[in-house]
Amino acid sequence: MLKLFYGKGACSRASHITLEEAGAQFEAIRMNLKDGEQRKPEYLALNPKGRVPTLVTDRGVLTETPAVLVYVAQTHPQANLLGPDDPFAFGQIQSFNSYLCSTVHVAHAHKQRGARWTDDPAALAALTANVPKTVAACFELIENEMFKGPWVMGDAFTICDPYLFTLAQWLESDSIDPKRFPKVYDHRNRMSERPAVQRAIAREEA
Amino acid sequence: MLKLFYGKGACSRASHITLEEAGAQFEAIRMNLKDGEQRKPEYLALNPKGRVPTLVTDRGVLTETPAVLVYVAQTHPQANLLGPDDPFAFGQIQSFNSYLCSTVHVAHAHKQRGARWTDDPAALAALTANVPKTVAACFELIENEMFKGPWVMGDAFTICDPYLFTLAQWLESDSIDPKRFPKVYDHRNRMSERPAVQRAIAREEA
Numbered sequence: 001m002l003k004l005f006y007g008k009g010a011c012s013r014a015s016h017i018t019l020e021e022a023g024a025q026f027e028a029i030r031m032n033l034k035d036g037e038q039r040k041p042e043y044l045a046l047n048p049k050g051r052v053p054t055l056v057t058d059r060g061v062l063t064e065t066p067a068v069l070v071y072v073a074q075t076h077p078q079a080n081l082l083g084p085d086d087p088f089a090f091g092q093i094q095s096f097n098s099y100l101c102s103t104v105h106v107a108h109a110h111k112q113r114g115a116r117w118t119d120d121p122a123a124l125a126a127l128t129a130n131v132p133k134t135v136a137a138c139f140e141l142i143e144n145e146m147f148k149g150p151w152v153m154g155d156a157f158t159i160c161d162p163y164l165f166t167l168a169q170w171l172e173s174d175s176i177d178p179k180r181f182p183k184v185y186d187h188r189n190r191m192s193e194r195p196a197v198q199r200a201i202a203r204e205e206a
Numbered sequence: 207m208l209k210l211f212y213g214k215g216a217c218s219r220a221s222h223i224t225l226e227e228a229g230a231q232f233e234a235i236r237m238n239l240k241d242g243e244q245r246k247p248e249y250l251a252l253n254p255k256g257r258v259p260t261l262v263t264d265r266g267v268l269t270e271t272p273a274v275l276v277y278v279a280q281t282h283p284q285a286n287l288l289g290p291d292d293p294f295a296f297g298q299i300q301s302f303n304s305y306l307c308s309t310v311h312v313a314h315a316h317k318q319r320g321a322r323w324t325d326d327p328a329a330l331a332a333l334t335a336n337v338p339k340t341v342a343a344c345f346e347l348i349e350n351e352m353f354k355g356p357w358v359m360g361d362a363f364t365i366c367d368p369y370l371f372t373l374a375q376w377l378e379s380d381s382i383d384p385k386r387f388p389k390v391y392d393h394r395n396r397m398s399e400r401p402a403v404q405r406a407i408a409r410e411e412a
Binding site: 048049057059060062063064065066067068070071074075087088090091092094095098099101102103105106107110116117118119120122123126127130134141144145 | 269271293296304307312325336347
């Protein structure tokens with residue numbers, strides 16, 4: 001059975017929701033990120049990066065959200081989480097998710113995870129102060145250029161939706177009013193009503 | 207015909223090499239990143255992120271290296287750039303490439319692209335100073351935990367190889383001796399001898 005190692009409210013929520021949307025059989029294992037459980041030797045043996053998500057399969061371990069989402073979708077085809085079976089449509093999904101992992105999540109991480117890039121206290125403070133601006137610029141681009149509606153990729157619900165939802169949940173913590181982005185805000189509200197999303201969040205918050 | 211917009215020596219080199227490895231018919235269009243050509247309205251109309259790579263296909267535009275690489279591989283199956291046709295093997299490729307885009311490239315970008323996250327001069331200097339340490343930590347993980355050999359994924363040459371090669375070419379510019387990572391260094395040397403790699407680099411340097 002699949003095992004997902006996640007952190008409460010972390011980016012691993014995208015994988016958690018996708019497993020629920022896929023109807024996958026899986027065990028969810030919470031890592032206490034605040035206490036540094038992800039840097040303990042048992043976990044580093046699974047995922048030497050010391051981050052979440054980690055998906056343990058019967059073939060071995062997969063890490064990184066874009067990889068986990070596609071794997072879950074491809075191994076649960078009946079859930080139809082990739083839209084049309086076509087390289088260009090798949091490329092658009094990959095492009096969107098890659099932007100989330102390499103730009104949006106990274107912009108957000110400069111608030112509490114600035115130590116990844118500097119240990120200078122003044123520099124850390126400067127990075128944190130700038131996060132509302134850089135994260136808002138990302139969401140402006142999503143709102144105005146990328147989001148097709150009603151779902152990220154248009155009519156098809158795909159793995160982009162749980163991922164966008166997960167990062168959009170962080171807006172308030174970055175001092176950004178989500179109502180500045182009406183399509184993203186409406187998407188977030190509609191996502192919150194889905195049973196799969198509610199199951200994942202209830203498990204994380206329990 | 208496919209059109210690739212690239213910057214000389216930028217991360218778009220991974221897409222450029224992959225197109226050559228795939229035997230694709232394409233036009234390569236150089237953007238002068240130093241002069242800010244990527245922020246001109248004509249280019250922003252194609253790619254509102256104002257970055258490279260941008261791949262223009264007859265279906266529309268794809269951006270983000272991991273997405274472009276998979277698209278080129280899937281649409282040129284005879285080149286066999288994805289290894290075994292299997293979701294777990296594909297997941298490993300995706301995991302590796304996602305690490306390159308979201309962690310390795312981002313670590314490197316704190317040297318010359320720190321303005322993405324702060325405009326404070328002292329903070330920018332602190333970020334730049336730390337780059338040799340953070341980038342080296344990434345390559346240690348690749349060398350010791352991820353690289354299978356002789357290619358990134360083992361016996362199969364895949365889209366991971368041009369991407370790793372492209373980022374490994376930046377080591378010296380980050381004041382890191384590539385010989386600290388013997389597998390990565392040997393891989394870089396073997397990649398440099400491939401005709402497809404030589405064609406892409408010759409075009410970029412011309």
